[in-house]
Amino acid sequence: MITKNKKIFxxxxxxxxxxxxxxxxxxxxxxxEIKSAVSQAAYVSEFKDASINIxxxxxxxxxxxxxxxxxxxxxxxxKVTFKLLGSIFEADGTVARxxxxxxxxxxxxxxxxxxxxxxxxxxxxxxxxxxxxxxCEVKGPxxxxxxxxxxxxxxxxxxxxxLAGELKGVDISGxxxxxxxxxxxxxxxxxxxxxxxxxxxxxxxxxxxxxxETVLEFQADKIDAAKLASxxxxxxxxxxxxxxxxxxxxxxxxxxxxxxSGNINFQNGVLKDFDxxxxxxxxxxxxxxxxxxxxxxxxFMLAKGKQLDFKDFRVDSKILKLKTSGVIGADxxxxxxxxxxxxxxxxxxxxxxxxxxxxxxxxxxxxxLNFIVGGTVDDPKIELDMGQR
Numbered sequence: 566m567i568t569k570n571k572k573i574f575x576x577x578x579x580x581x582x583x584x585x586x587x588x589x590x591x592x593x594x595x596x597x598e599i600k601s602a603v604s605q606a607a608y609v610s611e612f613k614d615a616s617i618n619i620x621x622x623x624x625x626x627x628x629x630x631x632x633x634x635x636x637x638x639x640x641x642x643x644k645v646t647f648k649l650l651g652s653i654f655e656a657d658g659t660v661a662r663x664x665x666x667x668x669x670x671x672x673x674x675x676x677x678x679x680x681x682x683x684x685x686x687x688x689x690x691x692x693x694x695x696x697x698x699x700x701c702e703v704k705g706p707x708x709x710x711x712x713x714x715x716x717x718x719x720x721x722x723x724x725x726x727x728l729a730g731e732l733k734g735v736d737i738s739g740x741x742x743x744x745x746x747x748x749x750x751x752x753x754x755x756x757x758x759x760x761x762x763x764x765x766x767x768x769x770x771x772x773x774x775x776x777x778e779t780v781l782e783f784q785a786d787k788i789d790a791a792k793l794a795s796x797x798x799x800x801x802x803x804x805x806x807x808x809x810x811x812x813x814x815x816x817x818x819x820x821x822x823x824x825x826s827g828n829i830n831f832q833n834g835v836l837k838d839f840d841x842x843x844x845x846x847x848x849x850x851x852x853x854x855x856x857x858x859x860x861x862x863x864x865f866m867l868a869k870g871k872q873l874d875f876k877d878f879r880v881d882s883k884i885l886k887l888k889t890s891g892v893i894g895a896d897x898x899x900x901x902x903x904x905x906x907x908x909x910x911x912x913x914x915x916x917x918x919x920x921x922x923x924x925x926x927x928x929x930x931x932x933x934l935n936f937i938v939g940g941t942v943d944d945p946k947i948e949l950d951m952g953q954r
Contacts, residue, residue, distance in 0.1 A: 631646055657669075675696040688753070699716050
């Protein structure tokens with residue numbers, strides 16, 4: 566007897582075959598028309614607009630059409646079509662009953678991602694508004710079936726509101742999802758797509774009986790920072806460059822317990838009109854309106870309760886280098902320290918006398934200062950750390 570966890574997703578895809586198995590009580594719809602014939606090879610049933618309810622799963626299969634054969638130790642399907650949630654599937658092959666092995670193929674030309682999310686709740690952390698082409702195989706003995714599936718789509722829209730509510734309606738293309746199901750667990754081997762001139766990949770594992778252990782790993786490469794910033798009113802038009810990030814998310818099914826940790830960095834771009842840089846520049850006696858940077862980034866951890874911890878975050882440019890560690894609370898309050906290293910070229914820019922400025926730049930190669938940052942994200946307060954050595 567297959568255990569409940571091991572067979573749940575397999576049942577969803579092969580329930581048309583299991584309709585004739587004594588292990589599962591099924592009820593045909595009132596509109597079902599069933600034709601049966603007996604031959605030397607098999608007992609054949611033809612279903613038209615039948616439906617089935619299986620106690621072990623939430624969602625009924627409807628609009629079942631096609632021929633099902635009772636073979637020796639197996640059930641055979643010949644282009645059996647059925648509807649699950651809002652998607653239409655077609656199944657061919659054999660389903661072993663008590664011995665032997667499954668050899669079943671299930672396909673669909675238009676699986677809705679919303680349906681995939683209902684079957685694999687771990688993917689509810691984000692949303693893709695697109696239909697997918699499905700190719701799936703179920704193999705192995707009844708006691709330990711293995712499902713491998715591939716879903717592909719040319720494109721759609723992407724929402725990732727779990728970490729950033731503004732990330733809605735991002736155009737994506739070349740979507741591919743590969744996952745397997747075995748021993749009661751889903752292995753999301755890869756969800757990949759192109760977006761914002763770069764690429765995004767996600768992988769993870771999901772056990773329906775241990776949802777708190779669900780972990781998703783997210784990676785993005787060569788994302789256009791200006792296009793990403795355009796989704797955030799506060800940062801639109803203020804940053805250019807290339808974004809890379811890699812982080813993992815835990816407890817993705819619980820908004821209160823969800824956490825994340827990883828690394829994020831921007832390379833080879835420009836920052837301009839950032840209030841924080843202006844205030845820091847004021848403290849350096851040389852306000853920074855625009856900064857051409859080589860690198861910005863570091864490690865971060867988004868803890869339960871949405872507190873953001875960052876460590877050794879760096880800003881590297883030719884005229885200014887910063888390193889900062891600290892905390893941003895769920896209330897947006899900031900508590901951080903900054904080590905600033907400003908080149909004489911930056912400080913000398915504010916001297917109106919060109920000759921004196923040139924002398925200053927040569928005489929003062931760099932200035933090093935420590936600062937304490939308080940206030941909030943929207944209104945940071947920067948004070949010189951008088952306790953520095």
